Amino acid sequence: MNNYQEKSSIFGLEEKTVAIILWIISILTASSNGGFTIIAIALAVLLFEKKSSFVRNHASQLLALSLVIFVVNIILSAVLGISFSLFYWNSITGLFASATSSIIMLAYSVLKFALNILGLVRAAKYEKCTLPIIGYWGQALESMIKPI
Numbered sequence: 001m002n003n004y005q006e007k008s009s010i011f012g013l014e015e016k017t018v019a020i021i022l023w024i025i026s027i028l029t030a031s032s033n034g035g036f037t038i039i040a041i042a043l044a045v046l047l048f049e050k051k052s053s054f055v056r057n058h059a060s061q062l063l064a065l066s067l068v069i070f071v072v073n074i075i076l077s078a079v080l081g082i083s084f085s086l087f088y089w090n091s092i093t094g095l096f097a098s099a100t101s102s103i104i105m106l107a108y109s110v111l112k113f114a115l116n117i118l119g120l121v122r123a124a125k126y127e128k129c130t131l132p133i134i135g136y137w138g139q140a141l142e143s144m145i146k147p148i
Contacts, residue, residue: 008049008051008052010055016126019058022058023116026065026066026116027113030112038062039070046059046060047145047147053128060139060145061131061134064141067137069112083097083100
């Protein structure tokens, strides 16, 4: 893309700056269970950004990622809770269930972090972002949610 950056509707900041701030907030709130925070921020940006399609693109991808993370967290909590209640009564199966859930949660955390870093890098390079697997949902959200 070109190096000329449009101003965003969000506080008159450059669009690249707004996109980078969105991804940094997402990374910082990921470890503190701030899912609702980033969903609210990304939704607010989509609703109030009128000028920059670049900022809307990054906000929609972040919103899609945050919604998927929210749903997967619920599913993983239920599945891992059930597996603990079924297998924790025996020390061998309990150890296996604990190790398996730890590996699953580690892989899931690395995937979440990697997708956030991918978005941050694309924003820093001033490139529009389409995240793997869930990017099309982000594009659909961007077209469905019109600015106020």
